[in-house]
Amino acid sequence: MKRIHDPLQLRKILSTHDIYRFFDADITPYVTMMTYEPGESVLTAGDALTHYLLLVDGRIKVSYLFENGKTMAVKFYHPLTPIGDIEYLRDVPLLCNVDAIETSSFIAIDVQTLRTHFSNDVAFLKHLIESLSDKLYATVNNNAYNFIYPLPNRLASYLLHQPSTNNVIVLHASYLEIADFLGTTYRHLNRTIRMLVDEGIIEQRDHEIEITNRTHLEMLAKSTYIGTT
Incomplete structure (x- = not known):
């Protein structure tokens, strides 16, 4: 995993993907960029969430880990997917494994920074609600489709x-x-x-x-x- 802290490069990435719309305040001072190579683990189920991630490039696989050690692919995501929204809101350990399928880059914001500076940010809270509603709709749709057809x-x-x-x-x-x-x-x-x-x-x-x-x-x-x- 590689980190990028260059403010100019980060501001360009934030503008290119219009990530500023997810926040009322300027998040540039608080973000870093993390890049993972294919097959590299991004997050591990059971670990504490340290950073809220927004996928800006690449492709990732999200897998649910069962108690017997087996995993099940839940989703394959492209940009601009947020990772860690459920864990951030509920303050629980990570529910799924996340692995890079392609070289994948994320905008990362420290969870404690979010809680300190953005817990009442209306645009960010709206972003979280929209993210969770999209994932819920997709899960219900796909599970019903698997059951019926x-x-x-x-x-x-x-x-x-x-x-x-x-x-x-x-x-x-x-x-x-x-x-x-x-x-x-x-x-x-x-x-x-x-x-x-x-x-x-x-x-x-x-x-x-x-x-x-x-x-x-x-x-x-x-x-x-x-x-x-």
Whole structure:
């Protein structure tokens, strides 16, 4: 993990991503930038939250840790996702593991600084409310979708929500992580992918999926996941 303290560079990043809108007061003196390499742990479940993080570049995976040591992928996030909003408000240890999938950079603000200088900041409190409501809506939507629809529908929805170039999707998550997110097993996911390949809907090449029949895939999807990329 690398830290950047350069005020000029930080001010440029804050302006580029319009992060000033999340606060009524100027936060420049209180922020640092943290950069993590792919596969590096950003936060660990059970630890105390020391910094409130805003993802400004890259891609991260959030995983829930069960008591038996197993983990389940909860979300894959792109900018501008806040990390630590629940733990900050409830003053509890971190609920999930957070790992960098790509080189990922965060604007970081010390939790004690937030409590001292921004606990009554209306814009920041509004930002927290919006963040939590978005995450709650996404969780309810995705859990309901996993419960109601069979795996072919869920996989179709997941694929349609991924960024693609000329209908080619590069999967940055492993197939095991995708299976966790879709609420299924690695074996069942592979069978379903083969079924879509056999039906001429997609083609599979290692960590690339090519959509060969988008119309059929959209009909199969029914709805879309939220916050899956």
